[in-house]
Amino acid sequence: MASTQVYRTCRTVPRVLYFVHNTNSKNFFTYANFFLKRSVLISSKYPFYFTPLSQHNNPRYMYRIGLELPFVNILTLKREFSKSNFVLWKKDDDTEIDDDYLKTIDSSEDNVFEKWSRELLPVADKHSVFVIQPHVKWGTKKKWNTTPELQLEEAVALVQSLHGWQVADKMIIGLKSFKKKSFFGSGNFEMLKKNVRRNERITAVFISTKTLSSSQHRELQRAFGVPVFDRYTIIIHLFRQHATSREAKLQVAMAEIPYIWSQLNERDEGTIDKRGGTGGVQGVGGGGETVVEIQKQSLALRETKIKQALEKLRKHRTLLRAKRQKMEYPVVAVVGYTNAGKTSLIKALTGDKNMQPENKLFATLDVTNHMGMLPCRMKVLYVDTVGFISDIPTNLLESFTATLEDALLADVILHVMDVSHPDRMAQAENVKSTLQNLQIASDTLKNIIVVGNKIDLVPNDIPFENDEGIPVSAAKELGLTVLKRRIQEAILEATDRKFLIIRVPMGGTEASWLYKEATVTDTEADPDNNQFLLMHVVITNAKFSKFQYHFVINNSETEQKKL
Numbered sequence: 001m002a003s004t005q006v007y008r009t010c011r012t013v014p015r016v017l018y019f020v021h022n023t024n025s026k027n028f029f030t031y032a033n034f035f036l037k038r039s040v041l042i043s044s045k046y047p048f049y050f051t052p053l054s055q056h057n058n059p060r061y062m063y064r065i066g067l068e069l070p071f072v073n074i075l076t077l078k079r080e081f082s083k084s085n086f087v088l089w090k091k092d093d094d095t096e097i098d099d100d101y102l103k104t105i106d107s108s109e110d111n112v113f114e115k116w117s118r119e120l121l122p123v124a125d126k127h128s129v130f131v132i133q134p135h136v137k138w139g140t141k142k143k144w145n146t147t148p149e150l151q152l153e154e155a156v157a158l159v160q161s162l163h164g165w166q167v168a169d170k171m172i173i174g175l176k177s178f179k180k181k182s183f184f185g186s187g188n189f190e191m192l193k194k195n196v197r198r199n200e201r202i203t204a205v206f207i208s209t210k211t212l213s214s215s216q217h218r219e220l221q222r223a224f225g226v227p228v229f230d231r232y233t234i235i236i237h238l239f240r241q242h243a244t245s246r247e248a249k250l251q252v253a254m255a256e257i258p259y260i261w262s263q264l265n266e267r268d269e270g271t272i273d274k275r276g277g278t279g280g281v282q283g284v285g286g287g288g289e290t291v292v293e294i295q296k297q298s299l300a301l302r303e304t305k306i307k308q309a310l311e312k313l314r315k316h317r318t319l320l321r322a323k324r325q326k327m328e329y330p331v332v333a334v335v336g337y338t339n340a341g342k343t344s345l346i347k348a349l350t351g352d353k354n355m356q357p358e359n360k361l362f363a364t365l366d367v368t369n370h371m372g373m374l375p376c377r378m379k380v381l382y383v384d385t386v387g388f389i390s391d392i393p394t395n396l397l398e399s400f401t402a403t404l405e406d407a408l409l410a411d412v413i414l415h416v417m418d419v420s421h422p423d424r425m426a427q428a429e430n431v432k433s434t435l436q437n438l439q440i441a442s443d444t445l446k447n448i449i450v451v452g453n454k455i456d457l458v459p460n461d462i463p464f465e466n467d468e469g470i471p472v473s474a475a476k477e478l479g480l481t482v483l484k485r486r487i488q489e490a491i492l493e494a495t496d497r498k499f500l501i502i503r504v505p506m507g508g509t510e511a512s513w514l515y516k517e518a519t520v521t522d523t524e525a526d527p528d529n530n531q532f533l534l535m536h537v538v539i540t541n542a543k544f545s546k547f548q549y550h551f552v553i554n555n556s557e558t559e560q561k562k563l
């Protein structure tokens with residue numbers, strides 16, 4: 001039997017790889033089976049692969065394997081591996097990110113990292129939540145007329161969108177500033193503490209502010225004796241619950257990372273404190289690194305890995321987009337505040353029965369394309385997107401920009417507003433400023449059509465304002481014809497095309513030229529002269545000039561009517 005050697009993978013990744021020389025691939029599978037059985041003892045949950053050492057003598061691979069190992073008890077590993085004849089290795093994944101690779105990061109609950117991130121950012125299946133809406137009474141220059149009551153309502157809707165969670169109580173608390181260590185002033189702090197501790201139904205507290213600092217979080221949690229959430233962590237939970245596709249899951253994983261960094265930094269500070277007092281630093285692998293240091297290194301690697309995977313998916317999207325452009329389908333991105341009715345509107349415009357609107361915030365986390373038809377019978381792709389919301393950290397939104405890239409490159413953007421919502425103007429402002437922050441090309445920004453959805457919920461006697469867009473009801477299918485016409489106009493303009501009915505001789509070269517160079521959406525015999533055909537075409541301005549040059553100028557019998 002070959003001798004066992006223990007290798008440290010590399011200096012910066014203090015994890016331990018165990019492998020043995022002289023393992024040949026002939027008996028590799030026998031050993032692999034044997035080892036897989038043994039490894040159940042220590043790591044049945046981890047997606048490890050075993051390969052002959054000969055294939056993996058590159059230090060870069062060693063580095064990668066480290067990623068999968070941070071939570072295995074090192075001593076147990078040492079014991080188990082020293083009996084074996086194998087290198088424990090992550091499947092060869094150099095730069096290629098294949099399906100297996102993605103599965104290891106996004107899907108299984110066995111995933112090491114997922115377990116760990118849940119430890120740092122625990123999720124409960126059920127919570128009965130005390131929702132607190134802080135309200136700064138002075139100092140903020142609110143441009144829009146949102147009120148603390150409306151903000152509280154949204155905070156409640158966020159909690160209710162979480163499966164299994166409910167609201168136990170709610171309250172608006174006036175603040176002088178956000179800077180306090182315990183977030184609230186001492187009077188309010190004591191009052192809330194009593195409230196929470198007295199009310200047995202409360203199992204968690206949601207403070208509807210962007211993010212709480214680590215120390216505020218700690219302080220509040222200690223005082224209340226229950227988990228405390230801010231908007232960032234609540235939305236992360238929502239994303240986790242609603243993410244179904246691989247891409248959305250990766251983006252959620254990306255969105256979690258800054259939070260986990262902050263938690264680790266906090267832990268790290270705790271460890272440093274301990275060093276002086278008790279000398280309780282945990283040495284691992286003899287290198288003297290703390291557990292937190294190892295976790296940090298692992299997190300850094302994890303971040304890189306997710307970024308790579310997202311980058312790969314982004315490229316894939318770019319390919320899809322290129323394909324789409326080749327097919328020359330114009331693209332209409334549908335954006336708007338969460339729950340405004342984006343998915344419902346696309347469903348109504350396209351008749352796509354598979355789409356599922358839901359009365360939940362962030363019901364849609366995946367960007368999906370849906371084919372629709374304009375009045376001129378030109379096909380368009382509607383792109384459903386993730387909704388926007390106020391008061392979230394930008395990095396949370398940024399993690400979704402890969403999917404929003406489609407919106408950035410659309411020919412036309414539909415901005416869906418829920419006109420039945422009392423806070424619609426503040427919501428619309430938030431959407432506009434988010435779009436601006438996303439650095440959408442100024443040409444596209446010019447092509448925004450505002451749609452005022454849910455008019456069926458607005459009482460008839462309330463006048464409709466101009467800035468509330470084209471009135472429609474996706475649910476009741478009202479106003480869709482006008483909207484489709486408007487979309488058509490915008491698309492034709494944005495893509496430099498015209499919709500024309502051209503009269504050409506039946507069976508002539510004009511007709512075949514148009515079939516080849518333009519999109520013919522309909523044809524009919526000319527009712528005045530059956531020697532001629534009326535062709536309905538969508539054609540670029542450049543192509544139309546060519547058509548005129550070739551046919552119209554020289555042939556007085558070919559006519560065009562501009563619609």
Ligand SMILES: Nc1nc2c(ncn2[C@@H]2O[C@H](COP(=O)(O)OP(=O)(O)OP(=O)(O)O)[C@@H](O)[C@H]2O)c(=O)[nH]1
Nearest residue numbers: 339340341342343344357358362363364387474475
């Ligand atoms: N009464 C009425 N309800 C509507 C209308 N349009 C959408 N809804 C409802 O509003 C809720 C949200 O609709 P969605 O289409 O899921 O909204 P969304 O903008 O896609 O939401 P997110 O994906 O969560 O951001 C659902 O309960 C819909 O049934 C409408 O015109 N009238």
Ligand SMILES: [Mg+2]
Nearest residue numbers: 342343363364
């Ligand atoms: Mg949706």
